[in-house]
Amino acid sequence: MTLPPQADSSSADHPVTPAGAPGVGRVAKAIPEATVARLAVYLRVLGQLAEGGAETVSSEELAAVSGVNSAKLRKDLSHIGTHGIRGVGYDVAVLQQELERVLGQDHPQAVALVGVGNLGHALAGYGGFGGRGFPVTALFDVDPDLVGILINGIEVRHARDIPQACREAGVTIGMIATPAQAAQAVCDQLVESGVHAILNFAPAVLQVPEDVEVRKVDLAVELQVLAFHVAGRGGITDHVATPPQVVNGRNGSAVPAS
């Protein structure tokens, strides 16, 4: 009965105002939230294709590799005023650039991470963040055993320095990997520091002003959703045992892990 009410603008909420749009009389239609997340996937896949030497790609191909259907992909790309070539497909390099621009990835965003315990430490050490372009430039914690240590060459500072350090480093995105009960206070400090985008790993719903975007990664919820599916199938698994069906031909690959 004492828990604070909370708001958040995570996952699928409000539509989104367009990015680059330089012109004047711009009222360009917003890009749907669901689309934005997929654009990021397309961008990653395009990178892989480019590495493989592809110069063009059809919506059919790109969609297949991205795990969506081609109509959806084309609709998604139509939101960014795309420049595919009918009868041919998309120029990989051009599309890549276009997506980077729209996603605001042409300028790297400085990221601050608060909470370098178990998970936070891993996140801090996870250099590059898959797609790169998101340098973690500031680390914070309150644990005296952690404050002062270096992770990936970055010193962990005390959380009380968040506002000052974030402003100095020009941080635009904050990640919260603290225990739940500390999350709101940390969030408030990040907001105070001028951060408008927060990725929250703590199992807590954050309350933020409406111009701050929060996304959350909630491992327990993910597992529970999976458990739901397991339970739902539980007694009914009898069908189609588990044939060694691997639909696509090529596959294999050694398995590095670290």
Add this chain to the structure above:
Amino acid sequence: MTLPPQADSSSADHPVTPAGAPGVGRVAKAIPEATVARLAVYLRVLGQLAEGGAETVSSEELAAVSGVNSAKLRKDLSHIGTHGIRGVGYDVAVLQQELERVLGQDHPQAVALVGVGNLGHALAGYGGFGGRGFPVTALFDVDPDLVGILINGIEVRHARDIPQACREAGVTIGMIATPAQAAQAVCDQLVESGVHAILNFAPAVLQVPEDVEVRKVDLAVELQVLAFHVAGRGGITDHVATPPQVVNGRNGSAVPAS
């Protein structure tokens, strides 16, 4: 041009067959995917409320603390045939139990984790997974430096043992925290082991048979979505006033840090 096509049943895909439903006549209405994820949140919040000594809670209260609006919460609960008391609210303990049952949390699910590198190590070390009920009972990797070590008292085994070890341990949920290029092979092995639910942290789209549920957590995508908002907001914060109320959103549990 050599990348395999992929399908994925992650986020919001097929509707879902009901859980506990013991009766004969099956076919009860499916619970919407979006709802399932929120039920997990409500369950966590109820736990906090129960700890705080609350015996009943209104949809308004529970919704506020969960970061959603009350109509949505009531609609969500209506899918599980709820038993609120008009004029009063919900009995906290009853609702908790009901949610646990529906989410299949009354029996804990054994979880296997493949890839105990940077991120995987943190996941393995995080005992309890927020909501608990998801014991990590098997760890795998291919790195000789990692195979054989103990994490939280569990020995890391070679990935080649996945099928055997998973069957022995009765694993029902697999987590993949390997590099992208290893993910599909690992996934295939998990599926072969009879695992029907997979949480994928690798930046790759997994191809699975349709009776396997995959959810993915993609940190790079999350950051890119946030970067999009940072880039887009700059000049255009044309919001629609500030409603006197909690907006909505979602939340979840995740991983503590220190």
Add this chain to the structure above:
DNA sequence: AATTGTGAAACTTTTCACAGCG
């Protein structure tokens, strides 16, 4: 001939608003 871009249809999810119950 192949493939994009897109209106319109289908479907899903959210919100509204209120009847009905305790």
Add this chain to the structure above:
DNA sequence: CGCTGTGAAAAGTTTCACAATT
């Protein structure tokens, strides 16, 4: 009276299917 449960409307998202374009 206060609050739940829900039908119906609205909003958002996906899919279809085809005319337009290279």
